[in-house]
Amino acid sequence: MQGTKVVRxxxxxxxxxxxxxxxxxxxxxxxxxxxxxxxxxxxxLRGVNLKVExxxxxxxxxxxxxxxxxxxxxxxxxxxxxxxxxLFCGRDIGRLTDKSIPFLRRNLGIxxxxxxxxxxxxxxxxIAVALEILSMPQRLIRSRVAEALERVGLNGRGDExxxxxxxGEKQRVAVARAIVPEPALILADEPTGNLDPHLAIDILxxxxxxxxxxxxxxFATHDHxxxxxxxxxxxxxxEGRVVEARQGLKDxxxxxxxxxxx
Amino acid sequence: xxxxxxxTRARRGLREERRLYIVAVSSLxxxxxxxxxxLLGVTNLDAAADRWGQSGRITLFLKDDADPQDIAQLRVVxxxxxxxxxxxxxTPEQAKASFxxxxxxxxxxxxxxxxxxxxxLEVSLVNGVTRERSESIAxxxxxxxxxxxxxxxxxxxxxxxxxxWGARMLAAGLALLVMFCVIAVIGNTIRLAVxxxxxxxxxxxxxxxxxxxxxxxxxxxxxxxGFASALLAVLALLVGYLALHESVDSTLAAxxxxxVVFLGVWTWLLLLIGGALIGAxxxxxxxxxxxxx
Ligand SMILES: Nc1ncnc2c1ncn2[C@@H]1O[C@H](COP(=O)(O)OP(=O)(O)O)[C@@H](O)[C@H]1O
Ligand SMILES: [Mg+2]
Numbered sequence: 001m002q003g004t005k006v007v008r009x010x011x012x013x014x015x016x017x018x019x020x021x022x023x024x025x026x027x028x029x030x031x032x033x034x035x036x037x038x039x040x041x042x043x044x045l046r047g048v049n050l051k052v053e054x055x056x057x058x059x060x061x062x063x064x065x066x067x068x069x070x071x072x073x074x075x076x077x078x079x080x081x082x083x084x085x086x087l088f089c090g091r092d093i094g095r096l097t098d099k100s101i102p103f104l105r106r107n108l109g110i111x112x113x114x115x116x117x118x119x120x121x122x123x124x125x126x127i128a129v130a131l132e133i134l135s136m137p138q139r140l141i142r143s144r145v146a147e148a149l150e151r152v153g154l155n156g157r158g159d160e161x162x163x164x165x166x167x168g169e170k171q172r173v174a175v176a177r178a179i180v181p182e183p184a185l186i187l188a189d190e191p192t193g194n195l196d197p198h199l200a201i202d203i204l205x206x207x208x209x210x211x212x213x214x215x216x217x218x219f220a221t222h223d224h225x226x227x228x229x230x231x232x233x234x235x236x237x238x239e240g241r242v243v244e245a246r247q248g249l250k251d252x253x254x255x256x257x258x259x260x261x262x
Numbered sequence: 263x264x265x266x267x268x269x270t271r272a273r274r275g276l277r278e279e280r281r282l283y284i285v286a287v288s289s290l291x292x293x294x295x296x297x298x299x300x301l302l303g304v305t306n307l308d309a310a311a312d313r314w315g316q317s318g319r320i321t322l323f324l325k326d327d328a329d330p331q332d333i334a335q336l337r338v339v340x341x342x343x344x345x346x347x348x349x350x351x352x353t354p355e356q357a358k359a360s361f362x363x364x365x366x367x368x369x370x371x372x373x374x375x376x377x378x379x380x381x382x383l384e385v386s387l388v389n390g391v392t393r394e395r396s397e398s399i400a401x402x403x404x405x406x407x408x409x410x411x412x413x414x415x416x417x418x419x420x421x422x423x424x425x426x427w428g429a430r431m432l433a434a435g436l437a438l439l440v441m442f443c444v445i446a447v448i449g450n451t452i453r454l455a456v457x458x459x460x461x462x463x464x465x466x467x468x469x470x471x472x473x474x475x476x477x478x479x480x481x482x483x484x485x486x487x488g489f490a491s492a493l494l495a496v497l498a499l500l501v502g503y504l505a506l507h508e509s510v511d512s513t514l515a516a517x518x519x520x521x522v523v524f525l526g527v528w529t530w531l532l533l534l535i536g537g538a539l540i541g542a543x544x545x546x547x548x549x550x551x552x553x554x555x
Contacts, residue, residue, distance in 0.1 A: 076468070105470035118462045120278070129462075130469040132267050177469070 026090040028054045028185055028216050029075070035083035036070055044070050046240035048084070052218070054184075057211040059227050060220040062237035068220040071237065072187045075218075076108050077101045089184070106134065109178030109186040109215075113193035115170040117162050123149070124158035127177045134181060148176040152206060168199040172206065179210055186210060186217045192226060200226055268478030275483050279455050283483070286451040287490045293440045294495030294537060300433045301529055302499060307429055309523050311422050318387035318396040320403065321413040323380045328408035336383065336406050345391050345399060350384040357382065380410065393419060441540050444491070448484045448544035453552045456480065463553065477549045481542050488541020492533045500524065 029052040036045040044067045052058060060068050073079040074086055074094075081094045093104055117126050124145055131141045149155055152172040162173060171191060178186055188207060192200035204219070204226055211217045221227065227234065227249065234245040276283060324333060333351075340349045352360075357379035385403075387396055393416075400414035456463070466476055507522045515521060525533075 099472075102467075102470040102472045105468060108470075110468050116461070116465055116468070118465060121462075129466060132271075133466060133469050133471045133475055135264055135267065177465075181469075 026087075027051050028056075028089060029218075030087040030090075031074075031084065032087070033084040034074065034081050034086060036067070036074065036079065037082050043082075043240055045074075045237070048237075048240075048242050050235065050242055052216060054216055055211070055214050056233060057208060057217045058219065058233040058235050059230075060218055060235045060237065061222060061227060064222055066222075066237040067240060068222070068237060069189050072110075072189050072218065072220055075185075075187055076105055076110055102133075106181060107184050109181070109183040111171070111174050111178050111186065111188040111191045113190040115167070115174045115194070117165075117170045117173055119163040121162060122158065123154065123160050123162055123165070123173050126162055126173050127158075127180050130177050130181050144180055145176075148180040151179065151210070152176045167195055168202065171195060171199075171203055175203070175206055175210070179215070182215075184216060186215055188217065188219045190221055190223075191219070192221060192223060197225065201229070204230070264475065264478070268475070268482055272479035272482035272486070275455065275459070275479050276486060279451075279458070279483075282451055282454060283487055286447050287487050287494065290444055290447055290487065290491035290537075291494035291498070293443045294492045294533065295498055297433070297436045297440045298495045298499045298525065298530075298533060300429070300436050301533075302503070302525055304426070304429045304433050305525055305529065306523055307422075307426050311419075311426055314419075314422070318391045318393070319415060320385040320387065320396060320400050322383040322385060322403055322406075322409050323411040323413070324382060324408050325410040326380065328381075328410075332406070332408040333383075336403075336408055339406075340383070340385060340403075343399070345387050345395065346385055347388045348386040350386075352382045352384055354379045354381050444488055444537070444540045445544035445547065448487050448541050449548035451487065452480050452484050452545040452548040455483065456549065456552050477546070477553060480549045480553070481546050484545020484548070485538045485542035488544070489534060489538035491541075492537025496525070496530045496533055 029050070031048050031050040034045055034048040034050075035043050037043045048071070060071060062068055070079065074081055075088070077093055077096060084094075085092050086094050088104065088107070096104055118129075121129075127145045127148055128141050131144060136144070145158060146156075149158055152175050154169065154172055154176065162170060165173065171194075175191075178188075186207065191207070192203050195203060200223065207217050207219055208230075219232075231247050233247070234249065236243045236245075322336070337349055337351070340346050358374065361379065387399075391399075397414055397416060400412045400416075403409060404412040463476055503522070503524050507524075511521050
């Protein structure tokens with residue numbers, strides 16, 4: 001594989017490292033001609049080019065099986081690109097060593113469709129885990145978690161058992177876990193897929209509030225009704241290629257919604 | 263901070279997997295108990311050998327027709343030796359009497375002629391005389407005219423040495439076996455624990471946890487299991503020792519003149535530390551294998 005050649009990890013993704021000024025000036029995310037193959041003859045992503053600026057909110061859409069999750073997995077290095085480059089803050093994360101991947105992920109907040117909440121932990125514990133990883137002192141963890149709970153609308157509910165929460169509340173806990181280390185980029189993979197429509201809007205609104213404080217958000221969904229309610233940038237994956245619209249469905253280039261969500 | 267967090271999470275792990283861990287710890291405690299009991303045997307054999315080896319004895323059997331003057335001269339020579347503490351003359355009558363008293367046989371042996379019991383000089387050596395030294399003294403004394411035979415208890419010591427060596431080998435073999443048991447049992451337990459915590463491991467990894475962060479608690483949990491097993495075994499052994507040593511002591515004292523001793527401090531400390539260490543190794547191996555982070 002191409003990505004395994006360079007052994008030296010980038011200092012930016014080491015413990016305690018901060019992005020330098022030139023790094024901050026660069027787009028937060030650039031994909032250059034990215035290919036991902038699961039079968040040799042049929043790439044899931046074929047030549048994807050993409051640039052995401054700091055503070056953007058973008059939907060990633062496309063029919064089921066289009067490669068939305070695959071694209072996000074390339075970003076948090078669950079998967080490696082087969083061709084092309086993925087630059088996060090100007091760094092090629094395709095070449096990160098296994099040892100550096102944790103430090104890359106500390107700059108990301110990831111939210112999934114299935115919440116990935118530990119049921120036998122309390123709400124507090126589920127959120128605090130993201131800070132314990134950073135070896136943060138308990139006192140600081142408590143105040144940061146309380147703050148995150150407030151942001152997701154679960155003020156003072158840290159001691160509750162997560163198994164008693166509704167789906168919408170669980171997803172709020174997951175969002176709190178994603179934002180509590182104050183990551184630069186939030187990756188949400190169908191975060192509303194398991195929720196009722198009105199709860200889906202609530203969660204989308206929550207992500208927009210997070211975005212309004214400066215955090216970049218990539219929101220993958222194939223839910224047309226959700227996309228149509230907003231004017232965010234639209235990144236659509238179709239047959240492995242990206243088709244884009246700056247302002248939601250309003251200026252969609254193709255022949256309507258059908259090319260977009262199948 | 264890392265260690266503290268790992269300990270907190272290990273405590274949570276121990277609480278959550280307590281059923282699993284109790285089974286592992288109790289079976290390993292039995293293994294450690296076997297090892298501990300063997301070590302206790304070695305310790306006591308060692309102590310006995312030590313005591314006997316220190317209180318060296320030589321018995322000079324005298325010829326039936328020995329000249330009393332030769333015997334007296336021999337005594338003078340013996341008492342002049344710096345290695346000799348005490349010399350006692352045992353007459354055939356005394357030898358017979360003490361034999362009849364000690365030998366608790368059913369048959370009536372009092373009719374045995376006293377000629378069966380030769381007269382002897384019981385030589386007690388001072389403490390700290392080495393076995394080689396007592397051997398060479400015995401050889402020299404054997405050359406005296408009045409002496410028919412010398413007993414330096416050499417073959418007896420040899421037997422004791424052999425026994426001790428055998429016991430040590432047994433203990434070493436058992437230690438090796440217990441080590442493998444601990445590694446296998448704890449390794450397997452940790453593998454199960456890893457499988458059961460798959461979800462939280464995945465969450466931690468997605469949040470950016472390093473390998474060490476994820477693995478740390480499992481290693482601590484394995485370490486704790488090893489330590490707890492060894493501790494249980496040592497405690498059980500101590501309870502057994504305290505309950506039994508008085509009754510065993512009196513029998514043993516009559517038999518060999520020694521008392522039962524418990525494991526030395528270093529021995530049981532080594533058991534505990536070794537248990538913890540091997541537990542940690544077992545879980546570390548398992549975690550390396552089953553927790554590909
Ligand atoms: N680990 C994998 N191995 C083989 N094929 C995969 C793997 N992950 C995804 N795929 C395939 O890649 C395509 C895109 O999947 P995915 O990214 O999950 O789509 P989406 O999230 O848009 O629904 C699908 O055809 C899927 O079968
Ligand atoms: Mg998907």
